[in-house]
Amino acid sequence: MTQTLLAVDAERREWRRVRAVRLAGTALGVGAAVLVAQWGRHGTGLMLAPAAFGLAVLLGTVVSETLARPPHPPGPRSASLTPRRVRDHLPSTTPLVLALVLVLVALLIVTTLSASADESGESRQLACTDPVVTQTHGPYAGAFYSTPLALALLLVLAVAALAAREVVLRPRGVSHSESGADAQRRESVGVVVAATGIAVGAPLVGVLLTTASALGMGSADPTCAPAWWAPTGLATGLLAVTVACGVSLLLGRLMLLPGGRR
Amino acid sequence: MNLTVDPDDPTPPYEQLRRQLVRLVETGALAPGDRLPPLRQLAGDLGLAVGTVARSYREVEAAGLLVSRRGGGTRVAADVRPTPAPRRLRALADGFRTEARRLGFSDAEIRDALTAALEAG
Structure with missing residues (x-):
């Protein structure tokens, strides 16, 4: 009985340590986002800041789940023969994050193909030509914005996949039961998914808003723009609001940690 | 279903794992086609080197009980059938006899030891 209580206490201490390191990663992410936001030209830093935040949270999660764990206790060790898979640990917000990734990829393809170059040759404007004059509107997510954002997206997704794998494969630690260890893994995979969603969703809101604008x-x-621009702009603006709600939900999942269901 | 490794046991960890895996397959606790955990998962959970677990898997695979595929993980071989209980008991007895003879005991001493063990339990 006493041994079980000691084991539960050790598990709580371990869980607190994991959360503290992860929280430090989140704080580091805020700092990284502020730094990145000040970098670059024409708002590229601001666009990439959420990716910097997400990457720091992901790295903090990996560190908290692997390096910050105590060594195996002495004595016999047991291990379940059930293979642990990432998909068994994914939270209910995963479809939302996948949808954000798909929408961002589709939107970047469309905006990159439809953008025009500005006077300095950088593709970051939307142009329409009437018989008299060519009008340009921006900022618009042409290659100038979409290339670094796509690269950042690839990096975030790769790091998120590695982080989720690390979390799921990490040993049981001092948890007194496999289910207790799995609850910790689920929480950390939830953080990985939420951080990925924020890193993808926040720039998506920006791209949607600039496209709508x-x-x-x-x-x-109306002599210059096709008729479909107005309703499409309105729909894009409404989608931006919807995505912003989704990102707020993910931010809430990221911050409301202790005991919260992901 | 768990595997256990005792670091204080003089039997090497890979052999402890091998024996448990063979027993689980032979008793039918692991059915044909069942997937085993990745080497890294099992090694991490048991606090062993990946190579140690890999050696256990390899030896059970060499006995025809497991099948490994690149990218497909390790599974219990499809054609494995659980060993009937009397044959398992006979195999245990054979192992005990062989080990005891290797240590230099006579058949009479082995028989006495087994009888004493049965009476004690």
């Missing part, structure tokens, strides 16, 4: 401004001149 460019389409809206362009549609003010």
Whole structure:
């Protein structure tokens, strides 16, 4: 009985340590995002800041789940013969994050293909040409924005996949039961998914808003803009609000940790 | 279903694992086609080197009880059938006899030791 209580106490201490290290990673992520936001031209730093935040949270999660764990206690050790898979530990927010990734990829393809170069040759404007004059509206997610964002997205997804794998494969630690260890793993995979969602969703809101703005401004001149620009701009703006709600939900999941269900 | 390794046991850890895996397959606790955990998972959980677990898997695989595929993990071989209980008992007895003879005991001493063990239990 006393041994069980000691084991439960050790598990709680371990869990607190994991959360503390993860929280430090989140704080580091805020600092990294502030630094990155000040970097670059024409708002590219601001666009990449959520990716920097997400990467720091992901790294903090990996460190908390692997390096910050105490060594195996002495004595016989046992291990379950059930293979642990990442998909068995994914939270209910996973479809939302997958949807954000798909929407961002599709949107970046469309905006990259439809963007025009500005006077310095950088593809970051939406242009419409009427018989008299060519109007340009921006910022718009042409290659100038979409290339670094796509690279950041690839990096975030790769690190998230590695982080989730590390979390799921890490040993049981001092948890007195496999189910207790699995609850910790689920929580950390939940953080990985939430951080990925924020790293993808926040720039997506920005791209949606700038796209909606460019389409809206362009549609003010009906002789230049096609008729579909106005409703598409409105729909894109509404989608931006919806995505912002989703990102807020993920931010809540990331911050409301102790005992909270992911 | 768990595997256990005792670091204080003089039997090497890979052999402890091998024996347990063979027993689980032979008793039918692990059915044909059942997937085993990745080497890294099992090694991490048991606090062993990946190579130690890999050696256990390799030896059980060499006995035809497991099948490993690149990228497909390690599974219990499809054609494995649980060993009938009397044959398992006979195999245990054979192992005991062989080990005891190797240590230099006579058949009479082995018989006495087994009888004493049965009476004690």
